[in-house]
Amino acid sequence: MSVCFSDRLTQRILATKSVTCVGLDPRRQSLPQGLQPGEGASVADWAAGFETFCTEIIDVVADKVPVVKPQAAFFEQLGPAGMQALHRVIQHAHNKGLLTILDGKRNDIGSTAEAYADAYLGAGEASVWGSDSLTVSPYLGADSLDPFVAQCDRRNAGVFVLVKTSNPGGGMLQDRSSEGQSVYQTVAAKVEEFSSTRRGECGFGPIGAVVGATYPEQLAELREKMPSAYILIPGFGAQGGGAQDVLAGFTSAGLGAVVNSSRHIIFAHRRPEYADKFGEANWQDAVAAATDEMNQQLACVFGQ
Numbered sequence: 001m002s003v004c005f006s007d008r009l010t011q012r013i014l015a016t017k018s019v020t021c022v023g024l025d026p027r028r029q030s031l032p033q034g035l036q037p038g039e040g041a042s043v044a045d046w047a048a049g050f051e052t053f054c055t056e057i058i059d060v061v062a063d064k065v066p067v068v069k070p071q072a073a074f075f076e077q078l079g080p081a082g083m084q085a086l087h088r089v090i091q092h093a094h095n096k097g098l099l100t101i102l103d104g105k106r107n108d109i110g111s112t113a114e115a116y117a118d119a120y121l122g123a124g125e126a127s128v129w130g131s132d133s134l135t136v137s138p139y140l141g142a143d144s145l146d147p148f149v150a151q152c153d154r155r156n157a158g159v160f161v162l163v164k165t166s167n168p169g170g171g172m173l174q175d176r177s178s179e180g181q182s183v184y185q186t187v188a189a190k191v192e193e194f195s196s197t198r199r200g201e202c203g204f205g206p207i208g209a210v211v212g213a214t215y216p217e218q219l220a221e222l223r224e225k226m227p228s229a230y231i232l233i234p235g236f237g238a239q240g241g242g243a244q245d246v247l248a249g250f251t252s253a254g255l256g257a258v259v260n261s262s263r264h265i266i267f268a269h270r271r272p273e274y275a276d277k278f279g280e281a282n283w284q285d286a287v288a289a290a291t292d293e294m295n296q297q298l299a300c301v302f303g304q
């Protein structure tokens, strides 16, 4: 890959006029009936169902959004068959021109983190996964992030470091203060340090941050503290975040962030407002409608 991750993301955002990230979180019990393999099905049957589900979603949203975020956990639940499905889902997204954020929230001590970085962000035959970017945890310290940053440099990959997560309990650690600074502020400063020396043409670097839509005040604060970092904003839709909550994450040109929604888009056929209109058999149309709706709700970021 010859172009910086942040520039590739920016190009896709401008081309699609969308800041929506569609989260691929396949859950057995929520799959459309037609894709549920039935009683006594093997994990391989479920993996096939997940793969069909995710690739069909990709086909629907490929021209509507810049990026998709497969959540590794749901594929890992299915063992090797699930991991192979995940691999093919990532490839399918790339074949359709989408960027990928693999949501694995990985990390370990530096020497092991190197293996994670190589596994998920490596290139060609060296990597089974070859994702464009990966979510990573900062809780083993700055040296644990170095291998991921090195991989960003080597391969023009990207990472999103957990800074202020969307869940209610995240504050237990992230809001803790010492020496006048909270943990999330300390992590944000590190992210900015990494990205500020690696800015692409768009003005942002490849080391991004995760900040939940459920914390709009902190999002505004963190946008200011990390002017060089792309922000992945989860928590839109099913977790209660709305367009007004995420506005502060963007620059006046509508750049610098992408907003993830998983359940509200991929299982839109189960939402009352779409269930009657499309029915379960037309779940792909519900995905398209929910994606269009989110794009419309977020169109305001371009006109701030």
Ligand SMILES: O=C(O)c1cc(=O)[nH]c(=O)n1[C@@H]1O[C@H](COP(=O)(O)O)[C@@H](O)[C@H]1O
Binding pocket: 023, 025, 071, 103, 135, 164, 165, 166, 167, 210, 211, 212, 234, 235, 236, 237, 238, 239, 260, 261, 262, 263, 264
């Ligand atoms: O890293 C993430 O993507 C993430 C971070 C965070 O703070 N909160 C959060 O919800 N996520 C992920 O974003 C997705 C949210 O899914 P929905 O609540 O269904 O939109 C899930 O895959 C979560 O694992």
